Every structure is written in C-alpha cells, then in structure tokens.
Amino acid sequence: MSASRNTHSSASDMPAASADRPSREEAEAAVRVLLRWAGDDPQREGLLDTPARVVRSYEEFFRGYEQNPHDILARTFSEVEGYDEMIVLKDIRFESYCEHHMVPIIGRAHVAYLPNKRVVGISKLARLVDAFAKRLQIQEKMTVQIADTLNEVLQPIGVGVILEAAHQCMSTRGVHKAGVSMVTSRMLGSFRDDASTRREFLSIVGNTNAFSVSNT
Numbered sequence: 001m002s003a004s005r006n007t008h009s010s011a012s013d014m015p016a017a018s019a020d021r022p023s024r025e026e027a028e029a030a031v032r033v034l035l036r037w038a039g040d041d042p043q044r045e046g047l048l049d050t051p052a053r054v055v056r057s058y059e060e061f062f063r064g065y066e067q068n069p070h071d072i073l074a075r076t077f078s079e080v081e082g083y084d085e086m087i088v089l090k091d092i093r094f095e096s097y098c099e100h101h102m103v104p105i106i107g108r109a110h111v112a113y114l115p116n117k118r119v120v121g122i123s124k125l126a127r128l129v130d131a132f133a134k135r136l137q138i139q140e141k142m143t144v145q146i147a148d149t150l151n152e153v154l155q156p157i158g159v160g161v162i163l164e165a166a167h168q169c170m171s172t173r174g175v176h177k178a179g180v181s182m183v184t185s186r187m188l189g190s191f192r193d194d195a196s197t198r199r200e201f202l203s204i205v206g207n208t209n210a211f212s213v214s215n216t
C-alpha cells in the first residue's frame with residue numbers, strides 16, 4: 001500500500017471559495033424571492049418552511065464542492081498479485097445539476113482503467129463520480145474531470161469514462177424532448193490508442209452507441 005501524490009490540482013476541481021459565501025438566512029431569502037417570481041406567496045402556510053428545505057437540499061445537491069477528488073483517490077494499493085487487466089465499474093448512477101438551468105441531470109457513469117501496478121478501492125470510483133456530479137455541471141466537463149483525475153492520480157496505462165444522462169432542461173423545458181440521453185466519453189492512454197482495449201471496455205459496458213461518440 002502506498003500513498004499516491006497529487007501531481008497537480010486543476011483549478012476546476014476546487015471552485016466556490018467559501019469566503020464570500022452567503023449566510024443561510026440570505027440563501028433562504030433568495031428562495032423567497034424565487035417563490036414570488038414564480039407567482040406564489042412565500043407567506044402562505046404550505047410554503048413557510050420551503051426556503052429552509054430548499055437550502056438544506058442544496059447542501060446535499062452541491063456537496064461535491066466540499067470534496068477534493070484527488071483526496072478520494074489518495075489511498076492506493078500496490079499489492080495486486082500482478083493483476084494487470086482492465087478494472088471497470090459500470091452503471092454508476094449519478095445525479096448532477098445543469099449549470100445553465102440548475103435542473104437535474106440524471107445518468108449513469110462507466111469508469112474503467114488499466115492499472116499500472118497501483119489500484120484504488122472500487123468504491124472510490126463511485127465516490128469520484130459523485131464528487132464531480134454534486135456540483136453545477138455540464139456533462140462534457142464532468143466526463144473530462146473524472147477521466148483526467150483518475151489519470152493524474154493513478155497514472156494507469158489507460159482510462160475510459162463514458163457518461164449517459166438525461167437532462168431535465170431538455171425534457172421539462174425548452175425543446176421538451178423526453179427519453180433522449182446524451183452520451184459522452186473520454187479515452188486516455190491505451191483506451192485511446194489501442195482499438196482492442198477500447199472494444200473490450202465498450203463490450204463490457206454493453207453500449208455499442210458509444211462507438212460513434214467522439215472524445216470530448
């Protein structure tokens with residue numbers, strides 16, 4: 001077992017300086033403004049506790065800002081008895097929030113890497129996805145962040161990340177198209193350079209559509 005080093009943290013990992021963070025009361029007041037903007041009365045009984053609930057929900061929706069993705073992967077294991085095959089965690093459900101409309105993006109992530117002597121606990125891959133999902137996001141950026149963090153910290157032979165997600169900003173507003181999902185991928189190292197590695201990943205994930213998806 002050895003601790004890996006953080007080679008560097010990109011600025012996008014740690015946004016939201018807490019220095020100018022508004023108080024809880026200010027946040028609740030902002031929700032009352034939005035309730036009035038929607039056309040309702042924040043003073044009616046059914047809405048009295050809503051600002052407090054919304055603000056608490058935000059703490060859950062956006063808890064990723066409190067997490068350092070590099071730290072999640074910090075503990076690696078080097079004694080893997082020579083295991084050198086692909087490691088895949090597929091169908092990781094995630095809930096994220098569109099940074100343009102602040103409505104949910106619900107999807108699944110498939111995360112794979114080809115280890116170079118070091119592996120990480122499998123649950124850490126799911127936590128890595130959540131650390132980036134629980135922020136305001138666009139799917140393309142989130143895909144890159146997951147893949148690049150895994151690549152930087154573990155320095156594996158290759159990394160493959162595929163995200164499939166439905167965007168409520170498309171289904172409940174705007175063009176109102178339900179049932180469509182967006183697929184994004186990022187392939188690094190052998191996943192990019194070696195067609196057989198990429199094919200193995202895609203067949204494990206079982207998503208042939210991803211063949212036609214370009215790297216983001």
Ligand SMILES: [Zn+2]
Pocket residue numbers: 098099100101102167169170
């Ligand atoms: Zn949106």
